[in-house]
Amino acid sequence: xxxxxxxxxxxxxxxxxxxLVDAEVSCINNGCINNIITKEFRREKVSSRTxxxxxxxxxxxxxxxxxxxxxxxxxxxxxxxxxLFFVSGGEFVFxxxxxxxxxxxRLSLQAVSDCVVxxxxxxxFKRNSICNNSLWDYLKIHFLKKFEEVVSMREYFFQSYNAKxxxxxxxxEDLDLISxxxxxxxxxxxxVAPETYSRMxxxxxxxxxxx
Numbered sequence: 308x309x310x311x312x313x314x315x316x317x318x319x320x321x322x323x324x325x326x327l328v329d330a331e332v333s334c335i336n337n338g339c340i341n342n343i344i345t346k347e348f349r350r351e352k353v354s355s356r357t358x359x360x361x362x363x364x365x366x367x368x369x370x371x372x373x374x375x376x377x378x379x380x381x382x383x384x385x386x387x388x389x390x391l392f393f394v395s396g397g398e399f400v401f402x403x404x405x406x407x408x409x410x411x412x413r414l415s416l417q418a419v420s421d422c423v424v425x426x427x428x429x430x431x432f433k434r435n436s437i438c439n440n441s442l443w444d445y446l447k448i449h450f451l452k453k454f455e456e457v458v459s460m461r462e463y464f465f466q467s468y469n470a471k472x473x474x475x476x477x478x479x480e481d482l483d484l485i486s487x488x489x490x491x492x493x494x495x496x497x498x499v500a501p502e503t504y505s506r507m508x509x510x511x512x513x514x515x516x517x518x
Contacts, residue, residue: 316344319371319425322399330445340442343435348425353418360402360416368426369401369446375422376487379414380495390496392457393419393484403451419488465498473497474507 320340327335348371353359360366362382370377374396380388391414394400402414418424429443436442468476477497478485485493494504 312350315350315373315425316341316348318397319344319348322371322397326399326449327442327445330449332442332445339436343427343432347427347431347435349427350423350425353422353424355418355420355422357418357422358415359418359424360414362413362415366402366416367429369399369429369432370416371399371425372396373423373425375424376419376484377416377422378419378488378492378496379416381413382415388415388495389498390492391461393488393496395483395487399446399450401446401450403447403454419492470497470499470503471507474499474504474511478511 320337323340323344324335324337350373353375359368359370359377372394376393376395377400378390378393379400379402380390382388400416402416433441433443464473464476474497477493488496490504490508491501494501497504499507
């Protein structure tokens with residue numbers, strides 16, 4: 308088991324380094340990164356629907372998703388929510404709380420399926436990364452840029468396509484997501500009520516049978 312965890316730590320380190328390369332960090336201290344991952348990252352299993360970050364609370368952890376699927380979403384009212392985007396295995400996820408507009412400070416992070424995550428306390432990461440030019444500053448910028456890109460793409464998605472078109476795009480371009488996420492989350496992702504999503508799904512099945 309320890310050998311398995313060791314391999315996963317190497318994968319995390321490789322992914323972290325690739326982010327830093329993209330962020331144009333001039334000098335990456337491999338020893339520093341490996342030390343942080345070995346000392347500070349904690350592996351845990353979380354069940355589906357577990358809320359990892361609740362709305363209005365400043366996130367104090369960064370996550371690496373070994374397996375499973377999570378979503379970043381906004382609570383609207385009652386049980387209603389809007390799924391901004393999903394993150395699947397092999398990626399880091401963090402909500403850059405202080406850098407976001409007030410609207411997006413209400414974001415929550417939730418496991419959509421049973422997941423295996425590696426988490427690290429932000430303060431511990433900062434303290435242990437001083438040896439490499441405060442890596443956290445670079446990572447925070449990375450997460451903020453990624454978030455802004457996703458928001459821009461989502462705004463274009465909703466402005467350019469109606470509900471039926473958004474559903475059709477989901478069905479043709481996100482097959483892996485469809486197989487992992489419950490319908491209620493997919494409905495909130497394309498901005499329709501679960502009942503509307505069910506009708507679209509049924510209509511598509513009937514149309515497929517007629518072809």
